[in-house]
Amino acid sequence: MQAMAFSSGESAAAGGATLPSAPRLTASEAGLLVAILRDHCGLSIPAENRSFLELRLGRRLRNLGLTSFSPYIALLLGAEGATERQFLAESLVTHTTSFFRERAHFDWLNDEGLPALAQQGTGRISDLVVWSAACSTGQELWTAAILLDRACRGPLGRLRWTVVGTDLSRSALRRAQGATYSEEEIAGLPEDWRSDYLLRSSRPVGGRHVFRIIPELRRRAQFHQINLLDPGRMPGITADIIFLRNVLIYFDLPDQGRVIHQLCTRLRRGGYLLTGHSESLVQPPPGLVPVQPSIYRKD
Ligand SMILES: C[S@@+](CC[C@H](N)C(=O)[O-])C[C@H]1O[C@@H](n2cnc3c(N)ncnc32)[C@H](O)[C@@H]1O
Structure with missing residues (x-):
């Protein structure tokens, strides 16, 4: 059989059509891109992840009609770069989340974390935060809000509480604040939670009904766009429980340490920090005591 020949700069595509090959990132371009990501986008992706960057950004370069990374880097650093930098950050992170994700955390909060906080008086005079x-798109925050509301109607008694949602991504935050989800997205919620805490749209949207968190809970939530790597610009949040889950993967080790240290300073004594199940801290900072894998208490 005769070998198929490709002209340089092209690769085979289905049906014999050709596509331009993905632009390659040189080591120096990777260094520049990593610095832009670190300094402007809140992501500390190691420069060794060149193939990941090529893969994720190749399509964007093609859409912009660019065949190499140099003009793309110039665009990012140029006068109009802010919009493209936001786009860049969005294209490198995933917003995957769900109600009750890593359910063991919510079971622990319900059975141990919230009762312990209530016992030490949290939520009596000022809000439990x-x-x-x-x-991301808010499911973690709304799961916590529903859990709190139920606990206050039951064993904990009346407590004052607030939930705060922050993220780097403005589009994800808009969805979190809108608090509106599809049938598939609410599939993880028990039936009685759905009937008590979600309102079904009166009319279908795009052929399907959507579901919105009730106003009584929405009134208790605040949202802020923040970059966890830029603590100087963070609003003054002090919390009793901090979910820091499935985000440390975007930071290199030194930045992970800095973010954890920073959030610890915003955690009240006796409060809890929860990391993703696959993100347990190898060496928690002084004052942060492991309670269970991926759950820490500030002493
Ligand atoms: C996979 S989602 C995690 C959502 C939720 N915490 C969970 O575990 O289901 C990761 C989120 O981290 C956000 N993120 C990434 N880097 C960030 C940064 N420097 N500051 C704030 N948020 C960041 C992304 O925008 C994304 O929404």
Whole structure:
């Protein structure tokens, strides 16, 4: 059989059509891109992840009609770069989340964390504050809000509480604040939670009904766009429970340490920090005591 020949700069595509090959990132371009990501986008992706960057950004370069990374880097650093930098950050992070994600945390909060906080008087005089520090589209925050409301109607008695959602991504935050979800997205919620805490749209949207968190809970939530790597610009949040889950993966080790240290300073004594199940801290900072894997208490 005769070998298929490709002209340089092209690769095979289905049906014999050709596509331009993905632009390659040189080591120096990777260094520049990593610096831009670190300094402007809140992501500390190691420069060794060149193939990841090529893969994720190749399509964007093609859409912009660019065949190499140099003009793309110039665009990012140029006068109009802010919009493209936001786009760049969005294209490198995933917003995957769900109600009750890593359910063991919510079971622990219900059975142990919230009762312990209530016992030490949290929520009696000032609000018990739950902070979802990388809240994405909000399901983590709303799961916590529903859990709190139920606990206050039951064993904990009346407590004052607030939930705070923050994220780097403005589009994710808009969805979190809108608090509106599809049937598939609410599939993880028990039936009685759905009937008590969600309102079904009166008319279908795009052929399907959507579901919105009730106003009584929405009134208790605040949202802020923040970069966890830029503590100087963070609003003054002090919390009793901080969810810092599935976001440390975007930071290199030194930045992970800095973010954890920073959030610890915003955690009240006796409060809890929850990391993703796969993000347990190898060496928690002084004052942060492991309670269970991926759950820490500030002493
Ligand atoms: C995979 S989601 C995690 C959502 C939720 N915490 C969970 O565990 O289901 C990761 C989120 O981290 C956010 N993120 C990434 N880097 C960030 C940064 N430097 N500051 C704040 N948020 C960041 C992303 O925008 C994304 O929404």
